Amino acid sequence: MTRSQSSERFDLAVVGAGVVGLATALAATRRGLRTIVIDRDAQANGASVRNFGFVTVTGQERGAMWHRARRSREVWREVADAADIPIIHTGLWMMARRPESVEVLEAFMATEMAVGCRLLSPAEARRRCPRLPAPGLAAVLESTIELRVESYTAIPRLAAWLVSEHDVTFMRNTAVTGIDLPSIHTSRGCVRAERVAVCPGDDLSGLYPERLGAYALTRCKLQMLRLADPGFRLPSALMSDLGLGRYRGYADLEAATPLKARLAVEQPEHLKHGVHLIVVQSADGSLIVGDSHHYAATPDPFSHQYVDALILDEFSTALGIEPPPTIERWSGTYASATDRAIVIDAPESAVRVAIVTCGAGASIGFALGEELVTSLFDSGVAA
Numbered sequence: 001m002t003r004s005q006s007s008e009r010f011d012l013a014v015v016g017a018g019v020v021g022l023a024t025a026l027a028a029t030r031r032g033l034r035t036i037v038i039d040r041d042a043q044a045n046g047a048s049v050r051n052f053g054f055v056t057v058t059g060q061e062r063g064a065m066w067h068r069a070r071r072s073r074e075v076w077r078e079v080a081d082a083a084d085i086p087i088i089h090t091g092l093w094m095m096a097r098r099p100e101s102v103e104v105l106e107a108f109m110a111t112e113m114a115v116g117c118r119l120l121s122p123a124e125a126r127r128r129c130p131r132l133p134a135p136g137l138a139a140v141l142e143s144t145i146e147l148r149v150e151s152y153t154a155i156p157r158l159a160a161w162l163v164s165e166h167d168v169t170f171m172r173n174t175a176v177t178g179i180d181l182p183s184i185h186t187s188r189g190c191v192r193a194e195r196v197a198v199c200p201g202d203d204l205s206g207l208y209p210e211r212l213g214a215y216a217l218t219r220c221k222l223q224m225l226r227l228a229d230p231g232f233r234l235p236s237a238l239m240s241d242l243g244l245g246r247y248r249g250y251a252d253l254e255a256a257t258p259l260k261a262r263l264a265v266e267q268p269e270h271l272k273h274g275v276h277l278i279v280v281q282s283a284d285g286s287l288i289v290g291d292s293h294h295y296a297a298t299p300d301p302f303s304h305q306y307v308d309a310l311i312l313d314e315f316s317t318a319l320g321i322e323p324p325p326t327i328e329r330w331s332g333t334y335a336s337a338t339d340r341a342i343v344i345d346a347p348e349s350a351v352r353v354a355i356v357t358c359g360a361g362a363s364i365g366f367a368l369g370e371e372l373v374t375s376l377f378d379s380g381v382a383a
């Protein structure tokens with residue numbers, strides 16, 4: 001820690017430099033607040049750099065989450081331009097192969113969530129992307145709204161831009177061990193700030209464990225694959241029937257009930273391992289393909305071949321092509337809850353803890369950051 005950091009008093013200290021912490025820092029600096037971000041890692045290493053970088057609106061839970069996603073997508077656009085973060089591709093193709101899935105798509109199209117969406121026939125989809133034979137294709141929901149960034153480089157660029165353009169201070173390699181405002185105790189000394197936003201990702205036992213213990217939180221592990229360039233460009237991000245049974249914007253529709261029943265009969269192993277298909281493409285043509293969902297307080301650290309095979313099975317069934325060779329495998333974890341999509345807790349009047357508990361932090365993080373700053377600075381709290 002430099003002398004100025006130890007003597008300076010910040011308006012806001014943000015614990016955690018994942019997408020939620022960075023989004024909160026951005027919202028604070030846009031209000032002219034002097035902000036410090038503290039993270040225990042030397043560089044971003046959590047869920048925010050292990051994900052698809054898929055900023056999804058279509059399919060988010062109806063209501064508050066969908067609105068958060070729309071707002072966040074707007075901010076991603078602004079930030080991408082300003083911070084030189086490439087948008088690798090846009091849009092989503094939700095590829096339906098069962099009649100029950102088409103019913104879900106049609107029901108979705110009748111909702112307010114269908115802005116920017118339309119249905120494509122199989123013939124139109126094949127004309128648009130002849131390299132995707134998708135033999136069983138019955139319809140495609142095309143959304144033009146989604147964005148895809150390469151998280152592993154986008155998150156560091158976002159942080160660097162917060163330093164260069166917004167004068168945010170970063171303390172890395174620094175664990176926050178306790179908060180006793182205005183003092184924030186860290187592994188490298190004391191930082192002083194008026195207010196604190198704790199954005200700890202899936203660290204549920206570090207700060208305020210007794211508060212977080214009141215929520216039914218656990219952790220979710222996801223397996224991910226990078227496949228070699230298939231030799232053509234995807235029209236957008238791709239998903240399949242399994243996603244219609246999982247993502248709440250579709251799955252909560254009444255029309256999804258028959259599909260979920262059919263999936264339970266026809267793809268029980270995929271459901272057992274929480275497998276559904278997302279395929280996005282990187283600038284070099286390689287594909288990021290996932291994912292699976294296994295829940296535990298401490299998930300095992302291994303990537304299981306059997307689970308990868310289930311993901312790849314859905315890939316070849318939905319797309320109708322052989323998966324290109326796997327060139328990377330990794331897993332990631334996020335905090336999870338069955339009864340809520342986010343936690344915003346106020347352990348003290350000048351402290352907020354924010355955790356995304358549904359695996360959508362890249363999609364809703366910027367809106368959440370704005371909510372945190374509003375809650376901390378517009379509700380008359382005192383340090």
Ligand SMILES: Cc1cc2nc3c(=O)[nH]c(=O)nc-3n(C[C@H](O)[C@H](O)[C@H](O)COP(=O)(O)OP(=O)(O)OC[C@H]3O[C@@H](n4cnc5c(N)ncnc54)[C@H](O)[C@@H]3O)c2cc1C
Nearest residue numbers: 016018019020040046048051052176201332360361362363
């Ligand atoms: C494999 C995978 C794929 C996903 N795909 C998508 C996707 O495509 N789209 C989408 O919207 N979402 C996706 N998600 C979810 C999304 O990545 C997360 O919701 C989001 O990254 C959470 O961000 P965060 O900032 O809360 O957490 P994190 O990125 O985990 O960051 C938390 C940070 O807090 C720091 N920290 C914690 N405690 C302390 C402490 N006491 N002191 C100092 N530092 C501390 C950690 O070091 C860490 O850097 C995916 C997640 C995974 C794992």
